[in-house]
Amino acid sequence: MNPYLHAFGAWVPKRVVTNSELAERLGCTPEWIENASGIRERRWATATTSIVDLGAEAALACMARAGLSASEIGLVVLASGSAPPGFPAPAAALAARLGLGTTPAIDLPMASAGSLFGLALASRLAETYGNVLVVAAEKMSAIIERHPLDPNTAMLFGDGAGAALVSDRPGKWQIMGHVLHSDGQFSTDLAYDWNFPLHMNGLSVILQATRKMPAAIKEVLERAEISATDISVFLLHQANQNLLVRVGKTLGVAPERVFSNISRYGNTSSASMLIAAAEWSEQAPVPGPIVFAAFGAGVHWGALVAK
Amino acid sequence: MPDTRERLRAVVEKVAEKRVPQDPDESLFESGLLDSFMLPDLVSAIEEEFTIKIPDSDLNPRKFDSLSRMEAYLAR
Structure with a gap:
């Protein structure tokens, strides 16, 4: 039996970095940033905030929405392309922070496509592990601030985390398939x-x-025998507003079906797709099939459909 | 029938909605004629004009940087 998506969660740091603030440092205008990317502002974490700090907040929000306690989680998958190098990668520390005891935790050291790959893996592992918590956490500001600012990349990225609960128990959206x-x-x-x-x-x-x-x-969608025009929402990696518009046009779907929050958070890499899902799920979503898709460094890309 | 370069010039001008510089070696991107989001349109327009499918392995922007580079790519 195909597993189900039960709930989403998200968290972003409090500090808002506007285009005006960034433009001054980058030697460009706020309008140039918005025209090139659709981004008006992004959130940057404090210097001491870690990937585990970000991921734990989103994970707890997701667990609360799913009505699950720590003892009910069977597996954690943590995607992050901006976790500091070296070992151990942060999944085990995240599990410990959540009070998951010896529950297994897997790291996916992937950037923008990490949460999509995490959902796909969870959809296969839920049969064995039950409730699988997929978390994506990124502190892109640490990468941006570590070197001289490059206007073409510094304007794009923000910090944040998203989470999703995948389970073999019946839930809101049954996963119909994925491609990676x-x-x-x-x-x-x-x-x-x-x-x-x-x-x-x-x-x-x-x-x-x-x-x-x-x-x-x-x-x-061809594999699932579902038409793109029947999809209620496309929850895509929020890379660039111009890209989101392009994808919608190529698929021949109405622009409002492609969820976008990039103007407020920028590109939060692997976290962006699940932050989008969390916000969308709070907005009394239109019933119907949903599609997730991402593309990122590697290059890795794919899509997943649920209904 | 126009030669390949002239067909490419027409394709680029349709995508850019501007006249293409005479120098076939001039970068269409560095000159500002095309921007990054026009490149996918350019590749699709070439596929349509020449009735070809450009494989993912050939999606290197350098191949589409100038009229002469596109001409060389199509002549392979």
């Missing part, structure tokens, strides 16, 4: 190693994303 893809041929076009500033070949990333995300969505 990776292609290392373009791995250097979007990369960061903590020693040098984040490198992004914008032309390549946009070209790849605008073709691969709609293709993955079409692929998963």
Whole structure:
């Protein structure tokens, strides 16, 4: 039996970094940032806030909405592309912070597509582990502030965390299928190693994303025998407003079906898709099938459909 | 029938809604004629004009940077 999505949770830091504040440091205008990305502001965490701090807040919000206590979680999957390098990666510490005892915790050291891959893995592991908590937490400001600011990347990113509860128990949305893809041929076009500033070949990333995300969505919908026009909402990685619009146009769906909150949070990498899901689920969502999709560094991309 | 370069020029001008510089080696992006979100449109328009499917492995922006580079790519 296919597993179910039960609830979502999200958390963003309190500090709002407006385009005006950033533009002054970047030597550009607030309007240029908004026109290029659709972003008006983003949240940046304090210097002492960790990936575990961010992820725990979103996880607790998700568990509360799902009505679950720590003892009922069977597995944690934590995606983060901005966790500090070295080991251990933060999943075990997150599980400990949540009071999960010896519950297994898996790290996905993936950036923007991490939460999508986490949901896909959870959909297969729920049969064994029951309630699987998928968390994505990113502190992109740590990457941005570590090096001289590059206007083309510094304007994009924000901090935050999202979470989802996947379970073999019946719930709100049954997962109907997913597709995942990776292609290392373009791995250097979007990369960061903590020693040098984040490198992004914008032309390549946009070209790849605008073709691969709609293709993955079409692929998963064909398998599930669902038309794109029947989807109530597309919950996509919030990379750039112009990209969200492009994906909607390629799929031939009304713009309002493509959920967007990038104007307020910027690109929070792997967290963005689940933050979007958490906000959407709080807004009395229109019933019907939902689609998740993401594209990110690697490159990794894919889509998942539930109804 | 126009040659490949002229067909490419027409494709670029349709996507950019501007005249393309005469120099076939001039970067269409560095010159500001095209921006990053026009590149996917350009690739799709080339596929349509030349009735081809450009594989994912060829989605390298350098191949579409100038008229001469696009011409070389199509001549492979």
